[in-house]
Amino acid sequence: MTNPANASGTKTGRGPRAVALCGPYLSGKTSLMESLLFAASALPRKGSVREKNLTGDGSPESRARQMTIDVNVAQAEWMGETFHFLDCPGSIEFQHETACTLMAADAAIVVCEPDPARVIGLAPLLRFLEERHIPHLIFVNKMENSSARVRDLLAALQTVSNRKLILRQVPMRKAAKDGVEEITGYVDLVSERAYRYMPGRPSDLIEMPQEMLPRESEARREMLEALADYDDRLLEQLLDDVAPEKSTIYRDLREEFGKEQIVPVLLGSAERDHGIQRLWKALRHDVPSVTETAKRRGLAGGGTVIEVFKTLHQPHTGKMSLARVWQGNVTEGKSVGSQRIGALYRLQGSSQSKLPQAEAGAIVGLAKLDTLASGQVLGDETIGDVRQDWPTPPTPVFSLTITPRNRTDDVKLSAALHKLREEDAGLLVEHRPESSELVLSGQGEIHLQVAIERLGNRYNVPVSNVLPKVAYRETIRRGARQHGRHKRQTGGHGQFGDVHIDIQPLQRGAGIQFNETIVGGSVPRQYIPGVEAGVRDYMKQGPLGFPVVDVSVTLTDGSYHNVDSSEQAFRQAARIALSEAMPKCEPVLLEPILKVTFQIPNEATAKVQRLISTRRGQILGFDARSGWRGWDEVSALIPESEMAGLIVEIRSLSFGVGTYRAEFDHLQELGGKLADRARQQATAAA
């Protein structure tokens, strides 16, 4: 029997490898990890999503949703070699978690469903893997009840991949009783062997069915031609009709996969354990070693190198930094870079056990290193800190204002938020002083709901949440002159301030301006700052109830009293003048308008354009998204008040993958019923 491992030069004793499972939500990543662990005898029995007893997804928030939220870590041994699996969340709302996890992997398994209509959902992930040259293969899961032709699926997948896809196996089918075709096994295109799927155990090697030969040789030819793109000798052999050695094919597969030139495609079913042995073999032969990956990441230096890719805060153990040992090894008490390493843990799903040491390649939990953050690299000075390629969190698309239910919880809340942000840098916390709101932002409703649940369940700081207030402003349409006097006689000392002001509207963006044209000391110098202070006080809330912008106020004249005048009295006089005058200046509401750039598959472009118009948006233009085949970028101006829940609709129009960036653009007058409604809502919320 050919041993491909030897043929490709793979040897044991080169350290554990790390493989990430990624792909759209519900494609079966967590189930596939279970199946891989089970096949490697790392589990006594196989769990399932339905029974909520998987190795992964152990947190209460995960269990409740049957959804991966934090990366699941587990390891298994296959033919004497250790593999660490990193099962990533699939939901685009947790994409930052996935991005950071992928940085720790030698290779990724992209899990998808056999539905050509859904392959567009893979685009953002494939772009990420391609940009960072992370070797990846595609595992088409749920094949057991799919009637999709693999050929069509492959063609669809190729439209979202910039790398050449290489089909590694073709399915064998037979017509079942009800006329539906059933997949009974597969033919491996390198070894040209046929396997029959067996329930609950590895497939049986069978004789190649005659009827498979035409399809097999066609698919094999395509595979070889794709490999020959990067191997001239193989190309010559193909042109000369010389059958290449299997060892050549295995070597090319390994090398071209490692350089991320090709993307192998495998087929199977996590639920039925189909195709799992074939997948394991591919991992064993083709996944690069930690040394190769450290080189790719620029992390090969002197001494021990560790990188933290995830931070966890756990009720019992406290802070745990999940790290990959890129080089050297770690033991408890050893100093690496600036840190003295404490206890080491091995993680297997939600269970943890202490480790004496961890070698290069291992994924390890480092306990209680308080100052360590995700992305941080520990090593000697040649290595430095956070890598340039470390992912930056995506810009937030969903926000909620949170308030502790218990008024005395403010301090506890900020400590808890700090921990949540350490776990997930994709969560943003912002204090808006003007509205005294604490705003939590992230990638969608579930992303924020999970954070809010954790505040309550884990940190015992229940919070309530509402949509953040829209930052309305107001201004005036015409000017006025006004006299304002503050005079009070109480007992001994009185108060006296007296001003004449000239109010004028200014252009958008000018802000509040204060001037004075006092001659002859009608308002003594020392009282003028009082007048300005009074103006600024008033402008915090104009006649419509919002902060006033773009108005100039000029102090033109006034009078004073030798004994009773004071800065305070002039401040009051200015306020009185403005509250009389401003309602007569045709006040008008201003609403913030955002410039929003949508990034969407072009099947969704027309729908997104319609959606923009229903939200009072104005389309500025659209263009092909550069580097993203089949995607568009649409830019538009949209009122901030129309943005609530927009991301939810965009995703539902775009197979879950559409997104946008938004930034403040300008303030725009708002009149009529919409202005009335905005005012009502603001007063109701206050």
Ligand SMILES: Nc1nc2c(ncn2[C@@H]2O[C@H](COP(=O)(O)OP(=O)(O)O)[C@@H](O)[C@H]2O)c(=O)[nH]1
């Ligand atoms: N029919 C079928 N269902 C599967 C298969 N693998 C997983 N599932 C189901 O797909 C759903 C999502 O599985 P899960 O592993 O949580 O997906 P993830 O979001 O990618 O981690 C669950 O209901 C699984 O039982 C499979 O091979 N065939």
Ligand SMILES: [Mg+2]
């Ligand atoms: Mg999952």
